[in-house]
Amino acid sequence: MRIAVISDVHSNLHALQAVLGAIDADAVDEIWCLGDVVGYGPRPNECCTLVRERASLCLAGNHDLGVIGTLDLDFFAGDAGAAARWTRAVLAADARGFLAGLEPSGRAAGVELYHASPRDPVWEYVLGPDAALAAFAVTSAPLVLIGHSHVPLAISLEGQRVVGGIAEPGHETDLGPSRRLLNPGSVGQPRDGDPRAAWLLLDTAAGRASFRRVEYPVALTQAEMRAGGLPEMLAARLEQGV
Numbered sequence: 158m159r160i161a162v163i164s165d166v167h168s169n170l171h172a173l174q175a176v177l178g179a180i181d182a183d184a185v186d187e188i189w190c191l192g193d194v195v196g197y198g199p200r201p202n203e204c205c206t207l208v209r210e211r212a213s214l215c216l217a218g219n220h221d222l223g224v225i226g227t228l229d230l231d232f233f234a235g236d237a238g239a240a241a242r243w244t245r246a247v248l249a250a251d252a253r254g255f256l257a258g259l260e261p262s263g264r265a266a267g268v269e270l271y272h273a274s275p276r277d278p279v280w281e282y283v284l285g286p287d288a289a290l291a292a293f294a295v296t297s298a299p300l301v302l303i304g305h306s307h308v309p310l311a312i313s314l315e316g317q318r319v320v321g322g323i324a325e326p327g328h329e330t331d332l333g334p335s336r337r338l339l340n341p342g343s344v345g346q347p348r349d350g351d352p353r354a355a356w357l358l359l360d361t362a363a364g365r366a367s368f369r370r371v372e373y374p375v376a377l378t379q380a381e382m383r384a385g386g387l388p389e390m391l392a393a394r395l396e397q398g399v
């Protein structure tokens with residue numbers, strides 16, 4: 158089975174459309190989304206519609222839960238809170254209903270999936286070896302998928318230690334025999350210094366994972382954010398990929 162894994166779309170419709178175009182050119186069987194469909198960006202309703210139509214599995218992210226009121230927006234600092242309030246005000250009923258039906262963790266095809274981390278599926282950032290080791294310790298599946306940090310990661314458990322880290326664009330890794338912890342990076346707000354939208358292709362038959370990037374019209378999303386009155390810093394960061 159060929160599975161496209163996407164995460165952290167963050168209401169960036171142009172990035173999502175570019176990623177779906179690349180996925181459609183790649184003969185993929187299923188699309189899995191690791192959450193944060195909304196927050197930060199200008200097109201939450203269209204992104205919810207597309208993800209609901211296209212993804213066979215979708216998790217809830219912290220921004221999704223904040224926007225629908227499951228999480229208190231006091232937990233969201235500065236621009237993230239402002240964007241969550243903006244999103245609440247424009248969110249359509251069907252998009253709200255879609256987000257309200259999602260959970261921050263899941264399991265499919267023998268893979269464990271979490272928005273943030275296995276020990277805290279909503280908030281914990283897994284960026285270093287300690288958090289990665291903890292993620293392996295509280296899971297058992299050969300493959301564990303996470304999002305939330307917006308940084309692509311390819312980490313393996315070798316004995317008692319973790320190997321790997323940030324996955325460069327085009328990076329490919331085997332899916333065995335060691336256990337793997339992978340983060341596809343972010344579709345709508347990459348933070349690894351590369352502004353291109355990120356996604357991950359899993360080929361379970363071949364036992365391979367490939368980290369993909371695709372260009373999208375960043376300026377269009379920025380123009381929509383400025384026209385909608387979203388915080389300028391959130392628009393500016395998209396062209397840097399930070």
Ligand code: ZN
Pocket residue numbers: 165167193218220305306307
């Ligand atoms: Zn996010």
